[in-house]
Amino acid sequence: MSLSDQFSGIITNYSRLIIAVMLVVTVAAGAGAGMVEQSSSLDQFQSDTEQAQKLTYIEDNFETGAENTSSAQVILRGQNSLSQESLVETLRLQQSFRENETVRQTLVGDRPTVGVANLVATTARIGEQQRELETLVTEFEQLNETVQERQASLKEDTAAVNETRQRLRNALDTLREDLEASPRNVFDRVHQQAPVQLDEKQFTTFNDSAQLVRTAENKSQIERAYQQGTEGVLDSEYSALEQRQSKLKADSKRLKELGSQIEQRRSDLQKVEPSIQQQIDVLTAMNTAQYERALSVVLSADSTGPMNGLAFMPTDYDAGSTTANATMMIVSHQTNGDTGQGGTASQQLIDAQLTMQSIAEKQAQGADAEAIVFGTGILGEEINNSMGDSLAIVGPLALLFVVVALVVAYRDLIDILLGLFGIVAVLIWTFGFMGWAGINFNQMFIAVPVLLIGLSIDYAIHIFMRHREQREDGGAYGNDDIRGSMRTALAGVGVALVLVTATTAIGFLSNLTSPVPPIQDFGIVSAVGITAALIVFGILIPAVKIEVDGFLENRGYSRKKRAFGTGGGRFSSILSAGSTAARKAPVAIVLLAVLVSAGGAYGATQVDTSFNQEDFIAEDPPEWTNSLPEPFAPGEYSMKDNLEFVNQNFVREDSQAQLLFEGDVTEREAIQRLSDAQRQAANSSVVVTLSDGRADVEGPLQTMQRVARQNETFNATFATADTDGDMVPDQNIEQLYDELFAVAPDEAGSVIHKTDDGYQAVRIVVSTSGTAQMSDVRTETKQIATGLAGDGIETTATGQVILFDIVQDQLFDTVVESLLITLVAVFGFLMVTYRLIDGSAMLGAVTLLPVLFSVTWILGTMYLLGIPFNVMTGMITSLTVGLGVAYSIHMSERYKIELARTGEVWEAMNRTVTGTGGALLGSAATTVGGFGVLAFAILPPLQQFGIITGLTIIYAFLASVLVLPSLLVLWTRYFGPNASFDTTTTEMSTTPTASDGGQVEKSSDKQ
Template sequence: MSWVDRFAETIMAYSRPVIAVMLVLTVVAGAGAGTIEQSSDLGQFQSDTTESEKLEYVEANFSTGPNNTTVAQVIVRGDNVLTRDSQLETLRLQQSFRENETIDRTLVDDRPTIGVANLLAIASITGEQQRELAATAAEFEAVNATVREERGALEERRAELNATQRELRAALDTLHEEPSASPRAQFDAVAANSSVELDDTQYATFNESAQLRRNAENESQIAAASRLGTQGVLADEYQDLERRSEDLESQADRLEELGGQLAEQQAALENATSPTLQEQIDAVESMNATEYERALDTVLGEESAGQLSGLAFMPTNYEAGSTSSNATMLMVTHQSEGGGGRGGTASDAVVDAQLAMQSIANEDVAGDGSSVIVFGGGVMSQEIENSMGDSLAIVGPLALLFVVVALLVAYRDLLDILLGLFGIVAVLVWTFGFMGWAGIDFNQMFIAVPVLLIGLSIDYAIHIFMRHREQRQHGGAYGDDDARGSMRVALAGVGIALVLVTATTAIGFLSNLTSPVPPIQDFGIVSAVGITAALLVFGTLVPALKVELDERLENRGFDRRKRAFGTGGGRFSQLLSTGSTAARRVPIVVILVAALVSAGGAYGATQVDTSFDQEDFIAEDPPEWTSTLPGPLEPSDYSMKENLAFVNRNFVREDSQAQILVEGTVTDPETVRRLSEAEREAADSDVAVPLSSDEADVQSPLRTMQRVAAENESFNATLTAADTDGDGVPDRNVEQVYDELFAVAPDEAAGVIHRTQDGDYEAVRMVVSTSGAAAMSDVTTEMQAIADGLDGNGLEATATGQTILFDIVQEQLMDTVIESLLITLVAVFVFLMVAYRLTKGSATLGAVTLLPVVFSVSWILGTMALLEIPFNVMTGMITSLTVGLGVAYSIHMSERYSLELERTGSVWEAMSRTVTGTGGALLGSAATTVGGFGVLVVAILPPLQQFGIITGMTIIYAFLASVLVLPSLLVVWTKYLGPDVSFDAPSDSSAVATASDGGQVTAASNDQDGT
């Protein structure tokens, strides 16, 4: 007795303990299902690459503002969104955002919302203040100049008077010492040498003092005479000097007053750049037409620059200075609490906030001819997750409904249908329980898992139930035609085939472990676990339950004998016999035609593209018929794909950026020169998106330096001193320039230059906004070319960014397709060769069994080329799935043919029984599997729709190859490599196929067959 016979005997002998153990295990396994978490983050598809490591380095060491923030782009569309009324509506919309608690709690403190309307308001508010400031500054300069001039004149006059006073004192001393000296002569000598004009009145005073000096009898009289001859003579001049000094003090007080007023006005102007929303609304409302046009030109004119330039908020085709536009953008910055919305995911708070923003926008602008798009990671994440849930809600019930309908046709028995459905549920419980215990998140790909397992599980059920029915219908050599005996024989008959099918299918799934894309690896593991669970459930639990229930019903008088699908003649039998008829008449022609078609498919395979794009995971608006579904099944509305297309065509997307990280000797002047060249190349690149100003949106150390230098005189002087040739690129003292840049503009500097805590400069980066409509491969190629130009000579340059990482995933998908196909083919080939060598004594039968699957692989790839379906995260697994799923059909056919060939010794008898018996089961399982996968075409996610179409076609091709091509291959194999059997024409009274009766044709069986 073989191991499979012993296994079947054990299951039937201990059916009740088997049921109890399997139910307990199902409960234990299923307990993990409650811990499954859902993830829609596209970042999970990224593997560990140099580019991803460098992007993590950039995010950790460079900053362009507050940490953990994410930006939503609110696009306002209308006939002309630049009218004053439209801009006021935009400001009121922002006010509504901030008044909403759900939104407001996520907004950053500093300028959470900013757009053209805000800049217009700021321009209005600051315009009058700037004019007042200019007037005050002009008066300050005038008074300051007057004070400086008068102070100098007073100092000069005081020096002249003091010098003249000294000369007058010296003249008095001379007159005292020389009595014969003439006062007039001494006075005239002083007048001649002094710049002070001295008149006769002053001489009279001097002469009087000279006489007093000569007649003085004591020191007091001498001092009095000296004062009269000096200060007395210059009394009027000193009095005038004192008056002018008092006037200067008044001017100085006025200058100090103006200085304080100027400081206050400057502070007020700085504060005016962040007025409240109500102040902004009031400012715009107060403008007349002329003032509004002037503010609009300030913000959107060709000369607009600096903080008041609004061109970055306008469509890329907007002409600077125009007063009309059909769209404008508002930036809303959220504090994301660690979830930045990268790759299509965002924190729950941000998701709620952006959904609330969209709801408020729809209410506020409804009916005024305008519309608002909220484009951000929160809305995108919500739509992706909704599409996952809606797809499951639609696909799951429809798949089960189709399976029920198909089983009604195949089984025509309520109990068998319920057992099949129970087995499917048990398999799903085991599978999702494993995901929970293993910590594998449920993502977009896993929506296909229930459908996949439903299809595969029902295959197992159909093969076991149909073989059981055959056995009960025709009996066996030992009378095993009761429920338990027939099931024992059925399990023994299909057991090996089911094990082989499970092993080969699991190999196909596990070949995805070679993929560098983590979710594809997880999908392979989960699917392999699921198919193994299907073998356990339908190989033990379901058969045990069936015999227990059948026996109970038969004991109560119910007949449980049912005819197997595809047997007993009829159209299905005739249809299934096509392959055996062709194999008997023209087997070589069948093989050649199959090979020829496969060659065409192989050529088509070279034309299949690869795709991994954020847009692939965004659902389109569901068809109208879905609105008729019951409430829980009715899908949500989806507008993100249309909105994404609009943003890609008209605006710079905040999440569409490429980055070039440069590490090494970044303070070398040669490095700065090469960065300047790289910046020009990036700006001229075809993938760089131009702003309304016709300039590419590029951030770099040089552009940051130039922008800061235009606003800061101190840094401008530093940069100019370091630029000896005047080309705008510092060619010396680069480290000093970096130091000064961090000193005057630390935030701007930290966005493009990495300075360590020790003050060393380790890396710089360049950020290029790329067109959302540009092909990812083009972005990667152009950015890598720029990075290659920077690489070397002490520098390591790497092109990175989300777009480039997605392009890498796209390339890895193609590697997955090729590697998984080769591994699956080789592994299954070796496995089948060894398995058939051990069980059938012929390794070549394993090769023959696999050959139709190779044909079907080429057919499905050719179909993908014809339908223009690319390889994506779902369809990229189709080659390994084709082998894994398709080989099951071939194994069942080969296994049954080998068994019947051993029983009957006739090729045509064995082939007839195989294609009508097993072929009928295959037709039923193919129909249910195709239908199960076919319902994926109504999924909301496009990759799932494509996966459903292609997988359904795969099953069809595998079935056709097994019932049309494999019979011819088996006939040729039998003729040249198989056992020595009869090729005589079949007899009409030939024994009808039974499952297994020990390999001998007996009278008992022939008697039964003839009935």
């Protein structure tokens, strides 16, 4: 007795025990389903490439923005978004954001909202403060000049008085020593030589002193005489000097006070911007001239520094113009490290941005304008909603279609319910495995339930149809017709089901070669799911059907039903087309298939590959979905249109490429390479050009040049380092970096990486156009990086856009590698299996050949329909092999059994295409319907996946019932067992005899 006979015997003999054990396993597996978490982040698709590592290095070592923050772009569109009224409304919108509890609790504490309106109001307010500061500075400068002049004059006059005093003292010495000397003559000589002019009154005082000197009797009288003859003579001069000194002290004190006031005003100018209400008051109070003057300052092409508002304007805005159809503001959120699973936005952030959108739309409607909120929270919410809405639509539709197809195929309520019960069990097993294994549910896994529904029902149809055939022909084992027929059916179809499961699992597991983690997970989960389908429908459902049918027949209800596609009729005639063609012109059929496949192979080389954010954003659902009842009705989706508008008109916050330079970045050659890189980047077609005509490129040179314009000290250092005046320093680079970090540490840290060991790396940030092709961004930045590497400098082009393009390349590699691996693995598996079981390895090759045809057909169809390889359709090649080979295996297995039974090729072929072909038609119909409903999904990749997978099933079915019969005939003729090809000895049976699990009743020599 064969292994399949023994195994089927265990199932049928111990059906109740089997049911109990399987139900326990189902409950245990289902416990893990509740642990499945959802993730929609595109970061999960990235693999550990060099570029990804370098981006992580940048995020860890450069100041890339405030930590644990996220930003949203709020775009306001109107007839003139730069009018004074529009900017006031913008400030009121910001005020509404800050007053709303849901939004306020996520906003950063320092300057949470910023846009043109804030800059204009702040500029106007700063203008007032600046004018006050200028008045103080003017007063300070004038007073300082006066004080300096007075200090110099006082110093000069004091020296003159002191010199005159000394001459008077010398004159008294002369008179004291020479009693004959004339006081008049001595005084006149002093008068002629001293810098201070002396008069007669002063001579009188001097003469009195001279007499006192000559008559003094002691030291005290002498000192008094000298005091009177010097300081006494110059008393008026010394009094004037004291008055001037007192005035100078008062001026110096005032000068110090002015200096303190100036420093305070300057400090005030650098403090946090005024409150929103203060900004509203400033804008409202401005007259037209004041408003336009402030607006021109903010939006001037020459504007630099923090007051430059051009970054908030459309890229086609004419700098300096007072009109524009849109403006943008940035809202900064504090995330506190609280992100959702897989790096997605937290629910708090999602709620905040959804609330912002509601507030903005309501206020914009009142102002006859339009508002767009673009951020990670609202984007993630739409992606998550589209996943849920897609499941809500396609899940019930898939089940409904399967039920309808089963009604047609089974025409029996009990069998339909058993099939649905088995599907539910398979889904429980699969999602339970995901939970226990910690695999997150992402966009790709929406296809898993549909996939498993289609594949599971295939198993049910094949087993139930074979069981019905056996019951019509009479059970082959024992008196229990139900158990005997099921045992025979399982033995007959069991090998095919195991082969189908193995080959399909191989197809899914080939995705493990993909470097894209979600594709690997999809392959694992799908392989587990198809294995679960084999176990459930190969063990549990047959056991349950035995018990249910036995229970009903014991109560007088007949459970005998005719197998679908047997007994003649239209379906039998249609299914016999392949058999008829194989009998008349098998070689022509094969050549025709090869010719069509050649055309498909050419189309396959033209299929594009796509991976970008837009792929996962749903479009607004069609109108027919509006009539769906809750909870099936989808929500509204506007992000795709909004994203397109942002890409075409604004600089996206998340659309950047970066050039990383590592090594000795303080060398003159390194700085020159930076200059070359920035110049090349600025001239690139993929880089955003702002409305002032400058490319949006930020690096160490731009940072140093900007700081130099704002800081006189650093400007002097920069000028010294730039010996040739080309704005590129060529000496003392390390000293220049040191001072840059001293005067502007945040700006320096954003482009330069500094450690205790010195300067390790610098980076250039390039804002790329949202409409630029990712491949162009990657190619151009890589060329820049590669061309500037060397001499101890390592350069790398990285950034989110580049990482997405790498994933895009990896998707194509996945398509090619998974197809080759699947083909080789399945080919080897079938060759070895058929060699061991039947002694003919060529039957394995013949069974696989129709699948190769269908692969080329489906790839050619993708080219004709313009469907690219993406994260979903990129698996279509391995999926085609995995799914398509099932149809071929069922046909080959049935043909092999019938050929052994009858020994006649045409009789065996006829029974195969009408018996197994009927089951294949039923399973193909349900699978196509199951996948076809994905066309109604909200997510575009799922729509494409559903369409292309449905066509894959159709092609696989057609190849198995139209092309494979001719291949089997040729195999029988040249490689198979001896069999009769005589078409006249016996009339073709219209109702095939049920197979007996491989038991040969008669044989015939090959005619």
